Amino acid sequence: EPEVTQTPSHQVTQMGQEVILRCVPISNHLYFYWYRQILGQKVEFLVSFYNNEISEKSEIFDDQFSVERPDGSNFTLKIRSTKLEDSAMYFCASSVDRWGHEQYFGPGTRLTVT
Amino acid sequence: DAKTTQPPSMDCAEGRAANLPCNHSTISGNEYVYWYRQIHSQGPQYIIHGLKNNETNEMASLIITEDRKSSTLILPHATLRDTAVYYCIVRSGNNAGNMLTFGGGTRLMVKP
Numbered sequence: 001e002p003e004v005t006q007t008p009s010h011q012v013t014q015m016g017q018e019v020i021l022r023c024v025p026i027s028n029h030l031y032f033y034w035y036r037q038i039l040g041q042k043v044e045f046l047v048s049f050y051n052n053e054i055s056e057k058s059e060i061f062d063d064q065f066s067v068e069r070p071d072g073s074n075f076t077l078k079i080r081s082t083k084l085e086d087s088a089m090y091f092c093a094s095s096v097d098r099w100g101h102e103q104y105f106g107p108g109t110r111l112t113v114t
Numbered sequence: 115d116a117k118t119t120q121p122p123s124m125d126c127a128e129g130r131a132a133n134l135p136c137n138h139s140t141i142s143g144n145e146y147v148y149w150y151r152q153i154h155s156q157g158p159q160y161i162i163h164g165l166k167n168n169e170t171n172e173m174a175s176l177i178i179t180e181d182r183k184s185s186t187l188i189l190p191h192a193t194l195r196d197t198a199v200y201y202c203i204v205r206s207g208n209n210a211g212n213m214l215t216f217g218g219g220t221r222l223m224v225k226p
Contacts, residue, residue, distance in 0.1 A: 004157075031212060035158075043158060043201075043216040056211020091157045100212025101146070105157030 002026045004106035006092050012112045013082055021077045021109045023092030031100055032075045033093040034067065036060070037108075043091070048100070049075065082113045118202045123221040126196075132189040134220050136202030139183040146207050147178060148214070149187045151198040158201070158216070161187065165207070192224045 005024045013019050025032050034046040048055040049067050066078045075094075079086055089108040095101070119137040126132040138147065149161040162169055162176045164185075169176045175188040189196055201219040 033212070035214075035216075042218065043152070043214075045213040045215065048211040048213060056213055058213070089155070093157070095212065098212075099207050100214075101148070101163050101207075102160045103158075103212070103214060104160065108155075108157050 004092055004094055004104050006090075006106040006109050008109060009107065010110045010112070012114065015084060015113055016081050019079050019082055019111065021079075021090050021092075021111070023075045023077075023106055024073050025075055025092065025094030026096070026104055027073070029094035029096045029104070031055075031095045031098070032067075032069070033095075033100075033103060034077045035091045035093065035105075036088040037091065038085075038088045046077070050098075079111075082111075084113050087111055087113045118204055118217055120200075120202050120217065120220045122218065123223070125223050125225055126189075126192045128194060128224055128226050129191055132187075132192040132196065132222055132224070134187040134189075134200050134202075134222065135184065136187070137184045138202070138204045141182050141204050142206075144206050145204050147176065147182075147185050148203040148205060149174070149176065150201045150203065150214070150216075151196075152201070152219070153195075153198040158214075159198075161200075192222075194224050194226065196222065197224045198222060 032049045037043045047057040093103040093105045095103045148163040150158045152158045164176045178185045199219040
């Protein structure tokens with residue numbers, strides 16, 4: 001069964017450093033998403049992406065964040081200058097239909113900022 | 115998107131049906147009901163969704179009341195692997211960005 005994959009599974013970085021989290025969505029999906037979950041808190045939407053453009057973004061997704069689909073398979077989330085409060089699980093998701101009814105999530109990348 | 119209310123936790127005996135309620139009294143006509151679950155620290159998993167008719171798939175059944183103000187997710191024969199946090203989400207079907215807004219969910223504990 002096709003699945004969303006994410007690398008790395010765990011990333012440790014120092015405050016102020018740039019990180020890139022990588023995702024490979026399901027191959028025939030066209031809509032891509034990033035969510036995050038701070039330990040013990042709710043899953044929060046960050047951004048959605050379609051046709052090489054951001055469709056929607058939350059207040060969390062400020063100028064420090066960017067997304068890119070650099071090739072036909074990868075979807076990346078970059079955090080330009082990490083802060084302690086960026087420590088969280090970051091989940092990538094993808095969906096095939098334009099309504100995003102069924103979003104398939106990856107296993108997540110645990111980002112720890114020290 | 116309409117707000118949902120779910121009990122914070124529920125227990126269910128293994129092999130029995132798990133019935134998870136969700137209240138969404140302010141739902142509007144074009145809003146769908148979605149259920150996702152999150153097994154400890156894993157990514158959320160899509161279960162089922164519906165607009166007004168009851169729905170069934172290989173994982174679960176979704177029962178939506180006629181007035182659409184509440185719904186119930188039914189796992190017909192719960193197993194220990196169904197222990198998870200279950201999220202009921204209400205969202206417009208033509209939400210431009212397709213974002214999902216997760217609440218606190220119901221923590222379902224399936225016990226042997």
